[in-house]
Amino acid sequence: MATEAASKSTRSRSKGGENGKSSGSTGALIGAAAAGVAVGLMANLGRKAAVQAPTMLAGDWDEALAAEHQATLKLFDAMQATTDKNTTKRSMLLMQLKHALAKHAIEEENAVYPALRDAGQTEEADHLNHDHGYVKQFLYDLDNMPKDSPAFMTKVGEFRRAVEEHVREEEDTIFPKLKAKLSPEQNKALTAAMNKEGFKLA
Ligand SMILES: [Fe+2]
Ligand SMILES: [Fe+2]
Structure with a gap:
C-alpha cells in the first residue's frame, strides 16, 4: 500500500516534472503556431492585396x-x-x-x-x-x-x-x-x- 502510494507520488512528481517541461514546450509550440498563423495571415493579406490591386490602381x-x-x-x-x-x-x-x-x-x-x-x-x-x-x-x-x-x-x-x-x-x-x-x-x-x-x- 505504502509502496503503491510512494510509487504514485513518484509518478505524480515525475508527471509534474514532465508537465513543467511540457508546459515549456507547449508554450514554444503555441508561440510557433501563433507565428505560423501570423505568417499565414500576412500571406493572406498579401494575396488579398494582390487580388484587389487592379481595382485599387x-x-x-x-x-x-x-x-x-x-x-x-x-x-x-x-x-x-x-x-x-x-x-x-x-x-x-x-x-x-x-x-x-x-x-x-x-x-x-x-x-x-x-x-x-x-x-x-x-x-x-x-x-x-x-x-x-x-x-x-x-x-x-x-x-x-x-x-x-x-x-x-x-x-x-x-x-x-x-x-x-x-x-x-x-x-x-x-x-x-x-x-x-x-x-x-x-x-x-x-x-x-x-x-x-x-x-x-x-
Ligand atoms: Fe452593378
Ligand atoms: Fe458594376
Missing part, C-alpha cells in the same frame, strides 16, 4: 468599377470561345465569373448603391440592386446545367447581354450623375469605402 471608384466590368467581359469572351467539349474549362471560368461578380456586387451594394440613395438616386440604386439578384440567378442556373449542352451557351449569351445592359446604365448615366454630385473629398471617401468592401472578398 484603376483610380476613382467609378474607374475601378469600369475596370472590373472590362475584366468580367473578358471572362465572358473566354467562356464564349469554348466548345461543348471544354466542360472543365467552362466550370473553371464559371467559378471565376462567380468570384469576380460576387466581389463586384459587394463593392457596389455595400458602398456605391448606398451612396446613390444618400444622393437621392434611390430608384436607380434599387433598380441596379434588382439586376444583381438576377446575376445570381444566372450563375445559379448555369451552375446547375450540364456544361456540355448547347443550352449552357445560350444561357451564357443571355447572361452577357443582361450584364452589358446593366454596365451601360452604370457607366453611361447613373455613376457619372453621382460622381458629379459628390465633392472631391466625398468621391475619395467612396473610393476608399469601395476598396475596403472589395478587400473583404478579395
Whole structure:
C-alpha cells in the first residue's frame, strides 16, 4: 500500500516534472503556431492585396468599377470561345465569373448603391440592386446545367447581354450623375469605402 502510494507520488512528481517541461514546450509550440498563423495571415493579406490591386490602381471608384466590368467581359469572351467539349474549362471560368461578380456586387451594394440613395438616386440604386439578384440567378442556373449542352451557351449569351445592359446604365448615366454630385473629398471617401468592401472578398 505504502509502496503503491510512494510509487504514485513518484509518478505524480515525475508527471509534474514532465508537465513543467511540457508546459515549456507547449508554450514554444503555441508561440510557433501563433507565428505560423501570423505568417499565414500576412500571406493572406498579401494575396488579398494582390487580388484587389487592379481595382485599387484603376483610380476613382467609378474607374475601378469600369475596370472590373472590362475584366468580367473578358471572362465572358473566354467562356464564349469554348466548345461543348471544354466542360472543365467552362466550370473553371464559371467559378471565376462567380468570384469576380460576387466581389463586384459587394463593392457596389455595400458602398456605391448606398451612396446613390444618400444622393437621392434611390430608384436607380434599387433598380441596379434588382439586376444583381438576377446575376445570381444566372450563375445559379448555369451552375446547375450540364456544361456540355448547347443550352449552357445560350444561357451564357443571355447572361452577357443582361450584364452589358446593366454596365451601360452604370457607366453611361447613373455613376457619372453621382460622381458629379459628390465633392472631391466625398468621391475619395467612396473610393476608399469601395476598396475596403472589395478587400473583404478579395
Ligand atoms: Fe452593378
Ligand atoms: Fe458594376
